[in-house]
Amino acid sequence: MTLKEFAKLVGMSPTTVSRALNGHPEVNEATRARLIAAARHHGYQPNAHARFLATGHASxxxxxxxxxxxxxxxxxxxxxxxxxxxxxxxxxxxxxxxxxxxxxxxxxxxxxxxxxxxxxxxxxxxxxxxxxxxxxxxxxxxxxxxxxxxxxxxxxxxxxxxNNRRAFHRGTGFLAQLGHRRIALLNGDERLDFADRRRAGYLAGLAEAGLEADPALMAEGEMTVAFGYASTRRLLARPAGQRPTAILCAATMIATGVAQAAEEAGLVLGRDLSVLTFDDDLAYYANRAAVPVFSAMRSSxxxxxxxxxxxxxxxxxxxxxxxxxxxxxxxxxxxxxxxxxxxx
The missing domain is CATH 3.40.50.2300 (Response regulator)
Structure with a gap:
């Protein structure tokens, strides 16, 4: 259906229809709402070129x-x-x-x-x-x-x-307040700006808690379950007294891999090993039970x-x-x- 055909169908000029459907402020809202409803009912959709001509910009x-x-x-x-x-x-x-x-x-x-x-x-x-x-x-x-x-x-x-830096500063401080002294960081790719800010927040949280940063407790990589799993296996293979008691994760996918590795090692999250993740409140990786599986720094x-x-x-x-x-x-x-x- 063309613009002219739709305009004739609703009994209005093509110019008014075009302006209404493309958001021009001079068209009153009642008229705009009526035309939008009619367009949906009749299956009319203005093409990209027509919208460009009507508005002066590509929509x-x-x-x-x-x-x-x-x-x-x-x-x-x-x-x-x-x-x-x-x-x-x-x-x-x-x-x-x-x-x-x-x-x-x-x-x-x-x-x-x-x-x-x-x-x-x-x-x-x-x-x-x-x-x-x-x-x-x-x-x-x-x-x-x-x-x-x-x-x-x-x-x-x-x-x-x-605010990635503040989130990871706060998260590290929270784990330190729980008494953890060996806190690991499983971060995203630190070539990316957000991951660099998260690492800075983690280091600031350690310093504020009087804890020394240990490079052996830090890893970066693609934020996947596989990365979390492999990194946790490496961390848990360290000698007794050098293993982390808490792990700070940059994503729920990483935390899922951490949980898998911990379970294989016979550890219980929240008892033998604490995990705090950054949780983007994802539809696929939902962490929203009445009591969530993971403690998280949540941002949608x-x-x-x-x-x-x-x-x-x-x-x-x-x-x-x-x-x-x-x-x-x-x-x-x-x-x-x-x-x-x-x-x-």
Whole structure:
């Protein structure tokens, strides 16, 4: 069904219909609501080119997904992030374009999206230290929002991040208050900015508790069950008196691997070994029983995805011009996996 056909069907001009369905403020809300309901009833959906002509901007958000030996595209954390982006896009009548490229091809991918003109802006994900993408996007004039932050990028830009440093500082301090003195860290890839901030928070928590950092109790890698399992087996193989009594995990997937390795070793979480995880409140890895399986520093990545999309759409549509920074805080939730340090 074309715009003209739909406009004739509802008895209004094509211009009014187009403006109403594309969010123009001069159309009153009662008319807009009636036309949206009619469009849904009759299955009318304006195409991307028509929306571009009506609004002067592309109503599509781009997500460039780098594949560099990691599994972002099937990561449940990223799936929940995209769900949040999608919910906000649906609410604001925007679409999502996913582009999967090799790590080194990202600059060309952003330039191609910009030159085609059908992407209104992009969400930058998995930022690293001194990440060159914000500067590149500024140069080519592409609106963007960063999920996370880029240490070393001094120009103003819009970002949404969780306070990773504070969460891991607080988490380490919580374990220290339970009497733990050998606290291990199983972190994400520390080339990524969020993981570097988590390590900094962990080290600050140890220092505040008067504990010495031991490199043998720290590991970084892809946030998978396999990484948590293998790392825990290595930690538990250390001589008595050198094994950790508590493990701080960067993701629920890692904590699941820790639990598997601990069970194989005959240990009970919350009695013989304490585990505290960062919990993104995931749909697939839910940790929301009345008493959760894992004690966790909880922050919804789905909410972060929705906020990234909202801020980017505001920028694309001209509702916001100045950079916005939103720092979300993680909530400490007690579960069955933490307890005071067992007697040596």
């Amino acid at each position: 599509t958000i781009g997500c460039v997904i780098p594949i560099g030996g990691r599994n972002e595209i099937v990561n449940p954390i990223y799936a929940d992030f995209l769900a949040g982006v999608g919910e906000e896009c649906a609410r604001r009548r925007f679409e999502i374009n996913l582009t999967v490229v090799a790590d080194q091809d990202q600059p060309d991918a952003y330039r191609a999206l910009s030159s085609k003109g059908l992407i209104g802006g992009v969400i930058v994900q998995f930022p690293r230290h001194d990440d060159p993408r914000p500067a590149l996007l500024d140069r080519i004039g592409m609106p963007f929002v960063v999920h996370g932050r880029v240490t070393g990028h001094d120009a103003p830009y819009t970002w949404v991040d969780v 990545v789905r909410v972060a995805g929705a906020r990234c999309a909202a801020l980017l759409i505001d920028r694309i549509t001209g509702l916001r011009h100045d950079p916005v920074q939103e720092l979300l805080e993680a909530e400490l939730v007690l579960g069955r996996s933490t307890a005071p340090r067992p007697e040596d």
